[in-house]
Amino acid sequence: MLPDSPPAAVPAPDIPASNPPREPGLAELFVAFAKMSLAGFGGVLYWARRGIVDQHRWMTAEEFNETYALCHFLPGPNVVNLSVVFGSRFRGIAGGVAAFAGLVGPPLTIATILAALYMRFGEIDALRRILAGVACAAVGLLLATVLKMMMPLIRKRDAVGLIILAAVFVAIGMARLPLQTVLLVGIPVSLAVTLTMRRRANP
Amino acid sequence: MNSNANPVWSLVWTFGLMSLFAVGGANSAIPEMHRVAVDVQHWMTDKQFADVFAISQLSPGPNVLIVTLIGYSVAGVAGALAATLAMCGPTAILAYYVSRLLARSSQSRWPAVIQAALVPLSIGLMAASGLILARSSDQSWIAALVTVAAAILAFATRLNPFWMLLGGGILGFAGVV
Numbered sequence: 001m002l003p004d005s006p007p008a009a010v011p012a013p014d015i016p017a018s019n020p021p022r023e024p025g026l027a028e029l030f031v032a033f034a035k036m037s038l039a040g041f042g043g044v045l046y047w048a049r050r051g052i053v054d055q056h057r058w059m060t061a062e063e064f065n066e067t068y069a070l071c072h073f074l075p076g077p078n079v080v081n082l083s084v085v086f087g088s089r090f091r092g093i094a095g096g097v098a099a100f101a102g103l104v105g106p107p108l109t110i111a112t113i114l115a116a117l118y119m120r121f122g123e124i125d126a127l128r129r130i131l132a133g134v135a136c137a138a139v140g141l142l143l144a145t146v147l148k149m150m151m152p153l154i155r156k157r158d159a160v161g162l163i164i165l166a167a168v169f170v171a172i173g174m175a176r177l178p179l180q181t182v183l184l185v186g187i188p189v190s191l192a193v194t195l196t197m198r199r200r201a202n203p
Numbered sequence: 204m205n206s207n208a209n210p211v212w213s214l215v216w217t218f219g220l221m222s223l224f225a226v227g228g229a230n231s232a233i234p235e236m237h238r239v240a241v242d243v244q245h246w247m248t249d250k251q252f253a254d255v256f257a258i259s260q261l262s263p264g265p266n267v268l269i270v271t272l273i274g275y276s277v278a279g280v281a282g283a284l285a286a287t288l289a290m291c292g293p294t295a296i297l298a299y300y301v302s303r304l305l306a307r308s309s310q311s312r313w314p315a316v317i318q319a320a321l322v323p324l325s326i327g328l329m330a331a332s333g334l335i336l337a338r339s340s341d342q343s344w345i346a347a348l349v350t351v352a353a354a355i356l357a358f359a360t361r362l363n364p365f366w367m368l369l370g371g372g373i374l375g376f377a378g379v380v
Contacts, residue, residue: 038263070302073318076222076294077229077267084295085302096299104291107264108271112283114258115275122254126376133349133375135257135340137367140353142230143333147358149326161323168327172234173334176242179224179235186324187226194320 024058026098029087032056033102044079044103052086059086079103160197164190210278211285213244218270218289223297227325229267229290233332236273246277253339261368267291346380 024032032051040047045068053064071081080103087099121127153161164186171182217239225232233256240246247255255276259269267290274286341347353367374380 037265040263040265044265067302069315069318070305071298072227073321074294074298074301075225076298077225077265077291078227079265080267080291080295081298084298088299088302093299096295100291100295103265104267104287107262107268108283108287111259111262111264111268111271112275112280114262115255115272115283118254118258118272119276122251128254129375129378129380130372131254131257131375132340132346133371133373133380134261134368135253135336135371136346136349136375136380137353137371138257138260139333139336139340140350140355140371141260141357141364141367142329142336143350143354144357145230146326146330146333147354149322149329153323153326158323164323165327165330168324169330169334172328173331176234176238178238179221179232179328183224183226183324187320190320190324191317194316198316 023090024056024095026091026094029091029095029098030102033083033087033099034106037103037107040079048079048082058090160193164193211281214274214277214282214286215289217244218274218286219293222290222293225290225294226321227328229265229269230332231325231328233269234328234335236269237335240273246273249339251276253336256336257340343380345374349374349380 036047036051037044049061049064049068052058053061059067067085068078068082071078071085074081080100083099083103084096088096091098122131150162150165152158153165168182168186171177171186172179221232221235221239224235237249237252241249241252255272256269259266259272262268268287270286270290271283274282274284276282278285337347337350341350349371353371356362356367357364371380
């Protein structure tokens with residue numbers, strides 16, 4: 001490996017294309033996802049993109065976006081889905097399990113230790129005050145994420161989307177209806193509206 | 204459900220089912236977790252739920268780990284493991300099969316349509332999460348102000364979220380919140 005690239009000897013963008021990325025092994029998958037997971041705090045997605053696309057070049061940015069879109073449309077924790085889909089693409093079921101174990105195993109251990117500490121010391125006054133303060137900030141971070149996700153709908157003046165959003169907010173947040181009930185009504189309605197709008201836009 | 208049964212099974216059932224309904228990720232399921240854990244099963248108080256959310260944000264890893272903490276408080280280490288695997292397992296298996304299916308029948312337009320339809324639902328769910336957590340966390344004017352300040356900082360800057368959490372913790376320790 002050359003420490004410094006020689007000036008203009010080889011055009012840099014050609015290097016990745018002529019040198020296709022190596023397929024990761026099981027241990028490699030486990031370690032890579034464990035690293036992303038432990039770095040990623042307040043969400044692993046940013047680190048997953050960095051690790052998979054930028055560092056290891058296991059996927060192009062487009063492939064990553066497509067895979068993530070699939071995992072976002074499926075229910076459940078998105079990054080967990082991503083780890084399974086990604087790992088199994090390279091190494092079958094064993095690869096999916098290795099990536100999943102890397103993503104969830106180490107932080108699961110940390111969270112369990114924190115839970116034990118909380119059960120033991122949760123009543124200590126200083127800790128209660130600290131957690132109350134952290135909770136306030138954590139709620140703020142969640143609200144910022146909601147706002148960021150709403151911006152495309154607001155920019156597109158997607159009135160129907162915003163009405164559906166508001167209806168779900170009221171049904172779940174204020175009326176406290178069960179999630180299943182709301183989704184069993186909400187998903188068909190939203191799907192029907194989306195299809196109708198698309199047909200009207202390009203018949 | 205039989206309340207005398209082993210609580211681990213009740214965790215597996217609760218989170219296994221929730222896994223398949225968590226449209227848009229773990230944060231969308233927080234209202235349902237709160238409803239089940241606080242209102243229906245009485246596993247924890249409202250305050251403890253807010254604490255558990257704070258701890259889950261403080262620890263590294265995917266957001267789904269809030270169920271690890273809920274599971275632990277119900278049934279110790281077994282509960283933590285059972286809740287986490289139940290919340291991740293069904294959807295992971297679903298993801299595996301759907302990705303296989305889509306790889307074979309390339310370029311279906313259904314995922315794009317379904318995803319577009321789900322976006323407003325999942326944002327609505329996350330907004331409801333924010334409301335429910337704010338109700339239990341923001342008990343004072345200053346607490347609400349900390350939430351608003353953290354929201355504005357996270358929305359308008361690229362500051363690492365860790366600093367907002369740290370700031371909240373320091374203000375809490377100082378007894379301001």
